[in-house]
Amino acid sequence: MDLRFTPEEIAFRDEVRAFFRENLPESIRTKLTLGKHFSRDDMVTWMRILNAKGWAAPHWPVEYGGTDWDPVQQYIFREELLAAPAPEPLSFGVSMVGPVIYTFGNQKQKDYFLPRIRNMDDWWCQGFSEPGAGSDLASLKTRAVREGDHYIVNGQKTWTTLGQHADWIFCLVRTNPDAPKKQMGISFLLIDMKSPGVTLRPIQTLDGGFEVNEIFFDDVKVPAENLVGEENKGWDYAKFLLGNERTGIARIGISKERVRRIRRLASAEKAGERPLIENPRFREKLAALEVELKALEMTQLRVVAEARNRPSDKPDPASSILKIKGSQIQQATTELLLDVVGPYALPFTPEEEGRNEPPIGPEWAQMIAPNYFNTRKVSIYGGSNEIQKNIIAKAILGL
Amino acid sequence: MDFDLNDEQRMLKDSVEKLLGARYDFDTRRRISDSPEGFDREIWSAFAEMGLLALPFSEDDGGMGGGPVETMIVMEAFGRALVVEPFLASVILAGGILRRAGSSGQRAEHIAAIAGGEKLYAFAHHERQARYDLHDVATMARADGEHYVISGEKGLVLSGDSADRLIVSARTSGNQRDEAGISLFLVDAKAEGVSRRGYATQDGARGAEVTFDNVRIPASALIGTRDEAFPVIARVIEEAIAALCAESVGVMADMHEATIDYMKVRNQFGTHIGSFQVLQHAAADMFIALEQARSMAMFASMMVQEEDARERARAIAAAKVQIGNSCRFVGQNAVQLHGGVAVTMEYKVAHSFKRATMIEKLFGDTDHYTTRLADLGGVIGE
Structure with a gap:
């Protein structure tokens, strides 16, 4: 047992870090540091920089344009990326639909979609949740009826993140309403967002931003060749996808970067005569949070090391710990930032491209309250923390 | 890795x-x-x-x-x-x-x-007034020709009542709370002037209060360099904390397993209580607390051999905080989920809970090490 990185792993980390330092556009880095939203162009630019280096989807198999990195290297890459801070490659493509396509899709789907995902030629979004199907996802109602070479899709999806930028949406649709179990009548369908009958309504989130949408399907004609895998097996593919999602969801690199930011800001910000960082109550809250984060980092490394001995299509149920603690810690970092900013949390400055009026209060303060509000989502999405506890109770504890 | x-x-x-x-x-x-x-x-x-x-x-x-x-x-x-x-x-x-x-x-x-x-050996270091400060040593060792003469009182000497020999910290110079000026001595537990009052601890082990009344020992009983024992003491306590972290993982893992087993067999309202979601979630939270503690026990074991004293101190402080929090949470919930049986001496979980509680109090508790970690600038680093 040796929990330190090997010299080779440290050399790899330095290589990754240097690449991000030299190739991440400064304007994007600044937006992320300040907690601002990046644009569609920012994401496409960054994904293409990564793709040119062969790093757009490093966790994919080499034959599909991935790398042969082991789980430790994958971990190092991801954490360096988050800590840079650089945008995470759009998860809907490289982390969600991509692995489903190369694991369950046919050759034509692989050949067409996978290179386009890596190069961000297509922006993907996720059509899982519905107004009546949140945590109880399997109760979804969006209906796909086979007619000749097509499916006719009718229904509604919601919480579609960044759907306003999307070219494609991967959807869970009900193909057999009479299946003996509701999980057994679901299929995994790829739908072109430009198809007639697809409409999108933005939903403004509590931070004032536009991140999620409702999507309506009204007699949308989808070629049957866009079915992934077998009809009525979509629930299996969805479980596979959600398991993959959880391993990356701790976002330790983001939380580390935020902790460092908290320390920097609290050293500069005065509370009375002294810097805030010298306030005993504040500093001890920060120290306690750092302990939890360090523990989670070690837990993450244990899961990563264990992944070497685990078949890649069998996600570790311990990754539910990463989801629960990772989301709690992310929320706690935004909460502490709110404590740092103090009264200048109040002014609301709309984020608009090309806006050049000076902000009310310090610039670094602008996005802190919105980030705090926005980050409440992380314990809800990707299988809420309560669902994760159900998974732990059943899959690990056998209750 | x-x-x-x-x-x-x-x-x-x-x-x-x-x-x-x-x-x-x-x-x-x-x-x-x-x-x-x-x-x-x-x-x-x-x-x-x-x-x-x-x-x-x-x-x-x-x-x-x-x-x-x-x-x-x-x-x-x-x-x-x-x-x-x-x-x-x-x-x-x-x-x-x-x-x-x-x-x-x-x-x-x-x-x-x-x-x-x-x-059997024991370490006679802690004194009543010191709380968790390792440098707070009032016991005196006065040089007298080829001898030292030790006087003072040590309060929490773990397993001190059955020890054959004691390693005693005593001040050879400086003031009570100085790091410099502390020395270590080997003293026969039956030497003239040593009196011991053994006691049971809450968690089923033993301790002793040891009084040194003009105990005369040869100069050769000095361990290490005179006046410079503090770094040795601090280092050994760090090793003891890493060991305690590992022990606590065993204590907690056993309590957690016992709880899960019990939830599968204890029937109420016509079904096993493990089928109730509110209890399942409590068990899941215990599991998370246990695994976070296990991670930090591993971290402590790794970092206890780190040569950079500041990095080592940060890591040990962080580990002790996590262990303390997890011990409380897992212990209290193990008792709660068992119900009445776990508040009796007849059931192992009660004893494990007591040990977990005392582990938090040994060598610095959660509050102590949270403050210390804050003073050291946290554990995440630049």
């Missing part, structure tokens, strides 16, 4: 678990704890025969050359079985002092005696 045990470590784990499985079940443990000495000399001999008491000492000193991972393996197994024998006191604390600061002659004599299990 590698979290797997090597073959030798796996063998060590298997043999310790096998020994305890065969000879240290809960009823035996209760009987041992209730006996006049509060531990079992036959088990102690069995530990010695297995090489456990020689584990952390170098091969040059007649030891097994084990590192923190080996200690972690043994302590976790001891935690599961709630071992009360004086391993922490004799091997980790007193042995740690001798290993780090003893002269070659002292190591040859005393490490052999510890490793062979022939003599």
Whole structure:
């Protein structure tokens, strides 16, 4: 047992870090540091920089344009990326639909979609949740009826993140309403967002931003060749996808970067005569949070090391710990930032491209309250923390 | 990076678990704890025969050359079985002092005696007023020709009542709370002027209050450099904390497993209580707290050999905070989920809970190390 990185792993980390330092556009880095939203162009630019280096989807198999990195290297890459801070490659493509396509899709789907995902030629979004199907996802109602070479899709999806930028949406649709179990009548369908009958309504989130949408399907004609895998097996593919999602969801690199930011800001910000960082109550809250984060980092490394001995299509149920603690810690970092900013949390400055009026209060303060509000989502999405506890109770504890 | 045990470590784990499985079940443990000495000399001999008491000492000193991972393996197994024998006191604390600061002659004599299990040692350091400050030492050692004369009182001497020899910290210069000016001495527990008042601890082990009244010892009893014992003491306490972290993981894992097993068989309202979601979530939260503690126990074992004192101190402080929080949470919930049976002396979880509670209080509690970590600038680093 040796929990330190090997010299080779440290050399790899330095290589990754240097690449991000030299190739991440400064304007994007600044937006992320300040907690601002990046644009569609920012994401496409960054994904293409990564793709040119062969790093757009490093966790994919080499034959599909991935790398042969082991789980430790994958971990190092991801954490360096988050800590840079650089945008995470759009998860809907490289982390969600991509692995489903190369694991369950046919050759034509692989050949067409996978290179386009890596190069961000297509922006993907996720059509899982519905107004009546949140945590109880399997109760979804969006209906796909086979007619000749097509499916006719009718229904509604919601919480579609960044759907306003999307070219494609991967959807869970009900193909057999009479299946003996509701999980057994679901299929995994790829739908072109430009198809007639697809409409999108933005939903403004509590931070004032536009991140999620409702999507309506009204007699949308989808070629049957866009079915992934077998009809009525979509629930299996969805479980596979959600398991993959959880391993990356701790976002330790983001939380580390935020902790460092908290320390920097609290050293500069005065509370009375002294810097805030010298306030005993504040500093001890920060120290306690750092302990939890360090523990989670070690837990993450244990899961990563264990992944070497685990078949890649069998996600570790311990990754539910990463989801629960990772989301709690992310929320706690935004909460502490709110404590740092103090009264200048109040002014609301709309984020608009090309806006050049000076902000009310310090610039670094602008996005802190919105980030705090926005980050409440992380314990809800990707299988809420309560669902994760159900998974732990059943899959690990056998209750 | 590698979290797997090597073959030798796996063998060590298997043999310790096998020994305890065969000879240290809960009823035996209760009987041992209730006996006049509060531990079992036959088990102690069995530990010695297995090489456990020689584990952390170098091969040059007649030891097994084990590192923190080996200690972690043994302590976790001891935690599961709630071992009360004086391993922490004799091997980790007193042995740690001798290993780090003893002269070659002292190591040859005393490490052999510890490793062979022939003599028991204890570390007489903590004093009533010191709380968790390792540098707060009022006990005095006055030079007198070729001798030192020690006077003072030590309050929490773990396993001190049965020890044959004591390692005593005493001030040879400076003021009560100075880091400089502390020295360490070997004192025979039956020397003239040493009086001991043994007591039971809450968690079923033993301790002693030891009074030194003009105890006269030869100058050769000094361990290490006069006035410069503080870094040695701090380092050995860090090792003891890493060991305690591992022990606590064993204690918590055992409590958690017992709780899950109980939830599967205890029936109420016509079904097993493990089917109730509110209890499932509590069990899941315990699991998370346990795994976070396990991660930090590993981290502590890794970092306890770090040479950078500041980095090491940050890591140990962070580990102790996590362990303290997890011990409380897992312990309290294990009792809660068991219901009435766990508030009796007849049930093991009650004893595990008490040990977990006392582990938090040993060598600095959660509040103490949270403050310390804040002073050290956190554990995440730049």
